[in-house]
Amino acid sequence: MSRPVNPPFTAAVTGLGLVTAAGAGTDNVWRNVTRGVVAASSVGPREELRDLPCDFMYAIGPDLLDTTRLLGVATQRLMDRFAQLAVLAAREAVADAGLDPSVWDSGRVAVVIGSAHGGLPFYDEQHTALTTKGPRRVSPKLAPLTVVNSAASSVCMDLGVRGPSMAVSTACSSGTVAIGTAHQMLRTGACDIAIAGGAESVCSRLLIASACQMKAVSTRRDDPAAACRPFDADRDGFVVGEGSGLLVMERPEHATARGARIRAGIAGYGATSDSYSAVAPDPDGKGIENALRTALTDAGVTPSDIGHVNAHGTSTVFNDLIEATMLHRLLGADPLVTSTKAMTGHTLGAAGGIETALTVLALEHQLVPPTANLESLDPRVPVEVVAKASRPATFDCAVKTSLGFGGHNAALVLTRG
């Protein structure tokens, strides 16, 4: 039986919200990411991670983002940090889109936010309370704060959203799958507006201790700012980061009717599963290749149309090699590839949201940010990776790829607004 062919659909991206270790607020993040110099203040040792083989992560310092001042104690106490970051990114994205939550048709607004671990830090803290102080000292807020959907529900409460809302959880591709899911919801008319992307904050001794045992994270403790180095010959693993990146997406007629500025389009989405391993990606990259193929077909574009790829590029030996080899196989050597993770850290479930927002900005500015810390390209990497400085270029289409533990692959095709 032949596959159904959907009519093309390009969702309008009308707003962006970003809070990352590279900056709070979209303008700050873009300025720092295009500069491509990792600030020592954005990544460093954490008390919670003391004595672990990887004792550092990317974090948003209180000088960049005072969550208590911005949210107020009464609101903040009902969210773990990943949800707080989502609420702040959502406020920025909605304001950027020129939307007024006091007058919008709130039942036609959706929220889809990806996260891998949700409120793991609160889980961790309360488990400690249980084992050290007993059950009578465990907070009654455990379930509402730790469920992965609490970023979405917190955004709904904060902005008065009354349409469909949900979490998407596919490990490190969660943010990309959330945007793809929002694309499908807008396409079917389930909503007029979708706030979509990802949020993550896991400064958790438990999780990082396990990631160390897995040998997945960098152990470059003597130089944390140089530890995440995607596609570099000396890379030795990823470095966790916290953050949130959200897009306001709209049905194109809706955006046009209200005279919104369309920053870019989400034109195609593809998702696949490796059916291979709990952690390792398919060594041939077949899963991510098929996701990208599907996204290209969905967008009605050919590989030669793609001028830029914001890659998953985690800085692990295997991911970067498998992904780069796949990109070369499918798209050839021409697209300008970058990984922005050395600026933000690997924000796990938030990564796809943050990086899709950065891809929107790259299309708008016709500028590809450099892969920070890339000193000497792994000779086995066959694609054109932008390094050292941002590269101006002319391109109408760009791609965002994401791969998640469990073999969850996702790809988006973006077009100029």
Add this chain to the structure above:
Amino acid sequence: MASATDAVSTLMVQKFGVEPAAVRPEIPLYELRMDSLALEEFRILIEEQLEIDLEDAALTSRNTVGELVEVVELVHSRTLR
């Protein structure tokens, strides 16, 4: 040692974001966004701070600040004895 009244109002301001001026005896707790979930969390915090056991105290968000203080004070004074 802090009095029960002080402990209650300090916790409400610092941990629940209630405006200091709004902590008045006649105000029902729900008006201060102290719903049932908040009250259960409050119970843990005040128990820990004053080293008391409020397990048997019936607290609802329809109670006023004054009634809450009264319950805490009663249990606190019994514990001290």
